[in-house]
Amino acid sequence: MPGPFLPNHQPHDHPSVSSFRIKEKLKRDFDGNTHNIFALAAEEFVQLWIAVQKQSQLSIEAMQKKLSEITGLSLAQTMLFFGANYGSATIESTALSKLAYDFKKSGNILGLIEYKRLNGKKYIIFKGRPGLRKIITGTRYLASNAKLMSVGIGTKGSFKGLKSGFLISIFFSITLNTVNWLFEDDYRWTHWLATTSTDIIKVVISGVAAALVTTTLTIMTATVVVPIALGIAVALMVSGKLNEIDDIYALTDSLTLYFEKKEKEIVSKLESGIREVLVFSARKLRVLVHNFVEARIRRLIHYISQSANMRLN
Structure with a gap:
């Protein structure tokens, strides 16, 4: 017995099934396609370098010597970065660039x-290896002096399917009032997101830049979802407590709700269209049946009339 569906019209998944599929796809994509961007003050960058050295079990004396050899700073100057007031220690531009080069050579900085x-302060901006995320959130000074802006991007594919997603995590110094300038040019992003389509990057970056103009991004207790193109949405959130958040969970939830809502709108439009077609078809069928019956009745009356006349003659 044929099913109750029109030809080529299949039943839709239950909303919970569709949501689960989208959410799981986003989580997999975010886990496997995360880009960690850092915009740190010079002294914060030195502390990040020190935190990485500590993972190698180096003594303070060994780290001071290594820092001195790389930057050209004296041991007395390097000691300031390990003292009680290490947050107030400063580093000159030449020494900073030498330290950054060492960080890149060791694989901690990826590319540009x-x-x-x-505002009179020096900042260094770069894309870092995935492991730096755990280091910066696990270091008290860095976790207290940085904010995290998470940008989750979801691109919708065919109906009931998510084409792809990726996550941008921007760790930026609390001394920065804004990171809008990061999105003013897309050249850095095409370099940092080299594995993503350039067209997608340009749409996403311009969309985020526009969203930042109209959205207050100080500390956000909830995510903001911004549709930036057909089938592409961006979820934004900012946190000042790096070791207390699960941005992937928050972003996937927000994007899932957004895409689920869009799917329901599409389904509603499709079903409304099908109903209109059925109503129109029923009306046409009624007219056709009426015309057909009326024609047959006229033919029958004509036939009876002719037969009666023949009998009279």
């Missing part, structure tokens, strides 16, 4: 390095 001076 930028330097920027804002």
